[in-house]
Amino acid sequence: MELDWKAIDRWIFGEAWTGSKVGEHAAVLCEEIGPRWASSEGENKAVEYIRGQFVGMGLAGVGLEEFELNTWAHGRAEARVDDFSIDLLPYNRCPACALEAPIVDAGFGTEHELDKVRDQLQGRVALMHLAMEPFTTPVPANIRLEALAEAGVVAVVAIDPKDGRRVEYHNGGDWREPETAELPFPAVTTSREHGRLLQQWAKEGRRLKLVVESRFYPAPAHNVVGEIAGVHWPGERLVLGGHHDTVYGAPGGNDNASGTIAVMETARILAGLKAELGIDPGMDLCFATYSAEEQKFQGASEYVRRHCADKPRLAINLDELSAGHMKGVVLSFAHLRDFVQGQLDTMGDGLKCHVMSQLDATSDHFPFLRQGIDAAHLWRWRFRGRHADADYHHEPADTADKLNVRELKEYAGQLARLLLRLSHQAPEQWPVNTLTKETVKQRLHEERETVVRVY
Ligand SMILES: [Zn+2]
Numbered sequence: 183m184e185l186d187w188k189a190i191d192r193w194i195f196g197e198a199w200t201g202s203k204v205g206e207h208a209a210v211l212c213e214e215i216g217p218r219w220a221s222s223e224g225e226n227k228a229v230e231y232i233r234g235q236f237v238g239m240g241l242a243g244v245g246l247e248e249f250e251l252n253t254w255a256h257g258r259a260e261a262r263v264d265d266f267s268i269d270l271l272p273y274n275r276c277p278a279c280a281l282e283a284p285i286v287d288a289g290f291g292t293e294h295e296l297d298k299v300r301d302q303l304q305g306r307v308a309l310m311h312l313a314m315e316p317f318t319t320p321v322p323a324n325i326r327l328e329a330l331a332e333a334g335v336v337a338v339v340a341i342d343p344k345d346g347r348r349v350e351y352h353n354g355g356d357w358r359e360p361e362t363a364e365l366p367f368p369a370v371t372t373s374r375e376h377g378r379l380l381q382q383w384a385k386e387g388r389r390l391k392l393v394v395e396s397r398f399y400p401a402p403a404h405n406v407v408g409e410i411a412g413v414h415w416p417g418e419r420l421v422l423g424g425h426h427d428t429v430y431g432a433p434g435g436n437d438n439a440s441g442t443i444a445v446m447e448t449a450r451i452l453a454g455l456k457a458e459l460g461i462d463p464g465m466d467l468c469f470a471t472y473s474a475e476e477q478k479f480q481g482a483s484e485y486v487r488r489h490c491a492d493k494p495r496l497a498i499n500l501d502e503l504s505a506g507h508m509k510g511v512v513l514s515f516a517h518l519r520d521f522v523q524g525q526l527d528t529m530g531d532g533l534k535c536h537v538m539s540q541l542d543a544t545s546d547h548f549p550f551l552r553q554g555i556d557a558a559h560l561w562r563w564r565f566r567g568r569h570a571d572a573d574y575h576h577e578p579a580d581t582a583d584k585l586n587v588r589e590l591k592e593y594a595g596q597l598a599r600l601l602l603r604l605s606h607q608a609p610e611q612w613p614v615n616t617l618t619k620e621t622v623k624q625r626l627h628e629e630r631e632t633v634v635r636v637y
Contacts (some may be wrong), residue, residue: 185461185606187528191599193459197451198595204587207235207443211426212433212582220427220474220481221253221401228426228442232406232471235446239453241408241469249484251403251474256430257395261339261370263388268380269373271349271577272394273340274429274476279368282391283307283336287384290315291326296333304334307390309380312352312371313343320633324356324363331366337392338369341377349373350576351429351476358543358626360478368394403427403473405481407489410452412465417492418609419466420601422448423482424500425475425546429576435584437575441500442471443585447594452602463605465495475501475546476576482546486553495612496522496604497557498597499547504585505572508596510534510561514541514551517613522558525603533596536561540634541626552626554617560593 210231211218218224229246236244259272263285286302289295291310296303308330314320323340330338342349349371355363370392372380380390406426412418424441428434449469455461468489473481482499490497496518498511510533511522523535541551542559550557562572574580 190455190459190461190602193455194451194598195595197454198447198591198598201454202447202591203450204443204447204590207446208435208439208582208585208587211439211442212435212585216433217431218426218428218434219430220477221251221403225403225427225473229404229406232426232442232446236406236408236449236469239450240457241449241453242411244408246404246406247484247488248402248404249480250400251477251480252398253401253477254396254398259370259394261372261390261392263380263383263390268376269347269349270370271351272396273365273369273371274351274353276365276370276394276396277368278394278396279337280393281336282389284387285309285380285384285390287381288330291330292318292321293329296329300333303330306335307337307339307392308335309339309341309377309384311341311343311377322356322631322633324354325631327354327369328366335367337367339380339390340369340371342371342373345374347373347375348577348579352576356543357478357548358541358630363478368392370394403481405473405485406471408449408469410449410456410463410467412467412605413462414464415609416466419468419494420605421468421470421494421497422500422597422601423470423472423485423497423546425473425481426471427473427476427481429476431578432576432580433582435574435580435582436504436571437502437580438475439582440503440585440590444500444503444590444593444597445469445471447590448597448601451594451598463602465605467601467605468494472546479546479549483549486549486555490550490553490555493555493615495556497547497550497555499545499557499559501545501559502572502575503560503562503590503593505562507589508533508560508562508593510536511558512561513537513556513558514547515556515617517615518556521613525600525607528603529596529599531596534561540629540632541622542634544634552619552622554615554619554622556615
């Protein structure tokens with residue numbers, strides 16, 4: 183049967199707009215449930231909610247997939263200089279500490295700045311600005327932290343580049359190597375405004391008292407899965423996923439109720455298309471919301487272990503979609519570029535397919551890439567010329583209002599159109615993926631210690 187794409191697209195976009203549950207999902211995930219740190223009560227409520235939605239829309243094979251998460255929790259975290267309590271969030275996976283030491287200003291932590299203070303760092307607390315030093319070769323923050331560890335600091339207070347006393351949770355290591363990405367010492371972040379005070383106090387040789395209560399432990403966490411079976415090529419599949427968890431204490435409107443909701447909405451639209459117009463996908467469409475993206479992609483890694491011994495044709499990851507409307511698809515390996523662009527062209531909206539020049543470990547497409555699987559994220563206004571709301575992710579102010587309802591409707595419609603088109607391309611039409619784990623490993627090795635270029 184020839185598919186009538188005009189009729190299909192009309193139905194998809196009508197449903198994406200008028201049947202939308204975006205607002206409802208945002209209220210439940212961000213406001214009723216709130217923060218969803220993987221393995222927490224909030225995450226448990228969220229996965230039950232998502233499972234219920236998948237069942238309600240008639241997906242097949244719906245389930246929660248449990249795995250043991252290597253997680254972390256923090257309690258009291260505070261830093262004082264005399265009686266002054268500074269703005270503070272611990273780094274993710276910050277080890278516990280109770281210490282007092284003089285503060286040394288290490289600037290941006292780049293080599294020439296460390297040279298100026300290297301002999302003063304042993305046993306001290308270093309103050310380091312997290313931004314890149316202007317006009318110098320960008321050095322990833324984790325490499326600068328490693329240099330401070332080698333110089334013997336006992337803790338780091340990082341200065342958040344945001345203003346207005348906003349402070350985010352940050353990660354210590356390079357997640358291109360998640361197994362080894364741990365902080366070498368306790369690290370906390372303070373606001374730009376309090377960072378300035380600490381810089382002044384460092385000159386006066388004043389001391390900082392730092393207490394972080396935290397613990398590391400295993401706990402169960404869950405991915406949520408469901409699918410729509412394809413009718414032409416059983417076993418061939420496409421994956422659409424996004425993480426449902428958040429960092430500690432953040433309701434995660436942009437990061438990542440937006441992506442989670444786009445997964446649910448795309449699935450709902452395509453399930454409806456099948457139920458109402460009898461249009462099936464050609465390949466299996468697998469939908470997933472991942473746990474623990476914020477904890478070194480442990481959820482997506484588990485998904486890849488369970489489901490991807492045979493490579494899916496493409497896995498699309500949705501993260502932080504409150505970044506303006508969709509502009510296209512970003513691949514990590516080049517062989518599918520023309521093929522995907524060809525499908526985007528049939529949609530007639532000027533969407534573009536690009537290929538990143540480096541492997542990007544900022545979200546859940548990375549565990550797929552690591553195995554040599556074609557995985558993509560979306561090109562949106564996250565990058566050059568950012569949308570204002572895209573600035574909110576790892577902080578309590580990433581609330582439901584940071585999620586753009588109308589834009590998410592468009593995302594779901596475009597994703598449904600694209601997935602359906604891709605699923606109807608016969609396997610022999612797809613350029614062959616010859617990548618292995620080893621070739622990817624080699625490439626990651628070559629790209630080590632570089633800052634990933636995002637525009
Ligand atoms: Zn995210």
